[in-house]
Amino acid sequence: MTKSSTRHRLSKWTVTIALTATIGLAVQAPAVADTFPSKPIRFVVGFSAGSSVDTVARIVAEGLRTKYNWNVVVDNRTGANGQIAAGELQSSQPDGYTMLISNSSTITVNPLIYKKLAYDASQFVPVTAVVAVPFILTYNPQNTRLAGVKTLADLIDRARQKPDELMYGSAGNGNLIHLASALLCSSAKVQMRHVPYRGAAPMQTAVLGREIDVSFDTTSAVPLIKSGNLNALAISAAERWPDLPDVPTVAEQGYPGYDVSFWVGAFLPPKTPTNVVKTFNEAFKAVTEDPKMRTLLSQQGRIMMLTSDQFAEKIKTETERNATIVKDAKIEIE
Numbered sequence: 528m529t530k531s532s533t534r535h536r537l538s539k540w541t542v543t544i545a546l547t548a549t550i551g552l553a554v555q556a557p558a559v560a561d562t563f564p565s566k567p568i569r570f571v572v573g574f575s576a577g578s579s580v581d582t583v584a585r586i587v588a589e590g591l592r593t594k595y596n597w598n599v600v601v602d603n604r605t606g607a608n609g610q611i612a613a614g615e616l617q618s619s620q621p622d623g624y625t626m627l628i629s630n631s632s633t634i635t636v637n638p639l640i641y642k643k644l645a646y647d648a649s650q651f652v653p654v655t656a657v658v659a660v661p662f663i664l665t666y667n668p669q670n671t672r673l674a675g676v677k678t679l680a681d682l683i684d685r686a687r688q689k690p691d692e693l694m695y696g697s698a699g700n701g702n703l704i705h706l707a708s709a710l711l712c713s714s715a716k717v718q719m720r721h722v723p724y725r726g727a728a729p730m731q732t733a734v735l736g737r738e739i740d741v742s743f744d745t746t747s748a749v750p751l752i753k754s755g756n757l758n759a760l761a762i763s764a765a766e767r768w769p770d771l772p773d774v775p776t777v778a779e780q781g782y783p784g785y786d787v788s789f790w791v792g793a794f795l796p797p798k799t800p801t802n803v804v805k806t807f808n809e810a811f812k813a814v815t816e817d818p819k820m821r822t823l824l825s826q827q828g829r830i831m832m833l834t835s836d837q838f839a840e841k842i843k844t845e846t847e848r849n850a851t852i853v854k855d856a857k858i859e860i861e
Contacts, residue, residue, distance in 0.1 A: 563806065567598040569625050571616055573609030573633060579745070579827055580609075583657055583791045584628040586823045590814030597810075601628075608699070609633030614645030621799035626807070627651065631790045632703045635846045639853045640701040640860045650797040653838040654807045657815070658828030659790040661764035662707055662743035663771065665757040670737045679760045679780045682741065686717035694720045696730040696742035701858050704730070706849055707743045707763050707787040709856040714782045745789070746770070746828075763787045766829075790831065792838060804835050 570588055574580045581603060588599035604612040613633055619625035634648045666673050666682075672693065676682050686693050695712075697705035700723040712719055722739050724730040731748060733739045735756060743763055749770045751757040759774045765786040767776060777785040793811065795804060812832050814820050824830050833841065853859075 563623060563803075564597055566624060567600050568623070570599055570601045570628050571612045571619075571625060572601055572603050572628050573605060573612030574603070574630070575605050576603055579660065579789075580628060580630050580791050583824065583827050586820060586827070587628070587657065587793075587811060587814055590817060590820040591810060594813055594817065595810060608637055608702070610637060610641075610645060613637075613648065613651075616651060616794060616796055617646040619796045621652075621796045621803075623795065623799065623803040623807070625796060626654070627794040628657075629792060629794060630703075631788075631792075631845065634792075634794075635842060635849050636701060636703055636706065636853075639846070639850050640858050642859075647797075651794040652797065652799045652804055653835050653842060654793040654795055654804055655811050655835065656790050656792040656831045656833050656838050656841065657811065658824055659764070659788045659831045660746055660828035661762045661766075661768055661788050662704060662745065663748050663752070663759050663768070663774070664711075664741060664761040664763070664777070665731075665734060665744045665748050665752065665759055666741045667734055667737050668755070668758045670740060672737075672740055676760075677758075679775075679777065682760060683715045683717055686712075686715070686719050691718045691720055693741070694722050694739040696733050696739040697721060697723050698727040698730050699723050699725065701853075701860050703787070703789055704743045705858070706852045706856075709858070710785065710787060710852050711777065711782070713852070713855055714785060743787075764829075789828075791828070808835060 570584045572581050572584050581601065584601050588601055591597040591599050604615055609629055609632065612627060613629065616625060616627040637644060638648050664679065666676065673685065676685055695708045697708060699705070705721065705723065708721065724733060727745050730742050731744055734742050746768070748757055752759045752771065759771055761777045761780060762768050762771065762774055763777055765776060765778060767774065793807065795807070815824060815830050815832050821830065
């Protein structure tokens, strides 16, 4: 991917937000105040039932049902890191009855590494982020290759002593876990070998089996860390994770500005009127303020309600950062 094409894609986010505002004034929008919705709303999810994205979608769907009596159906269209579901949103009518519940990789990584996509994420209308989840840098304390490693600084020193010998895993080539690891290596100026797996679960199994040395795992690793089967070296986000208050962030350990999180957010089709976007943003906000739903969502991640404009700016910033990581790590998928 050329530098100019990356700039072109990124700049389209700004244009999209401006166009969305204009369309909201120029197009006769649905009368959302009293008659919306008059039929079931479909949440399209690009990941399987039980995944973090799916779980967040179902919690919000239940919240909308109990608070507003809206009928929301979760439609799992799995495959290709969310591409199939995103393609479904691309071709949907901008009437508020189809919404994509997506993770950050589908929106801020796929457009940078795939030459062909069935969607243009820059055309989607961002509604809000819902939760943000950090990664946890883990290793097996029984791994003899890491004997004596207790801190992130120890790991970096070991990697400097043995360039390109230590191995880090990911949930797939180009996955956000891959990018988080590549950014750490780049920031620390060390070389470790990348070993991709088909998902976070087999990656975690590989760390437990000492097949690889380290990985940025999901929060599913917390019980394994508390039981002593895995050790945690760092949290990838800007803040510590409440379930592991004694584990410092990467930024705290000498890499200021390091902040990589996995978020789940909501998107509407291209050209959706602004009053529809506002209706959903306010509805999602009300759901996250309900004590029961807030408790359920907090189990999935840190609640992060944003306005549509704030979410669009976050996406733009993260995509620019990811573009730099992808370029430096020479990541590309046909």
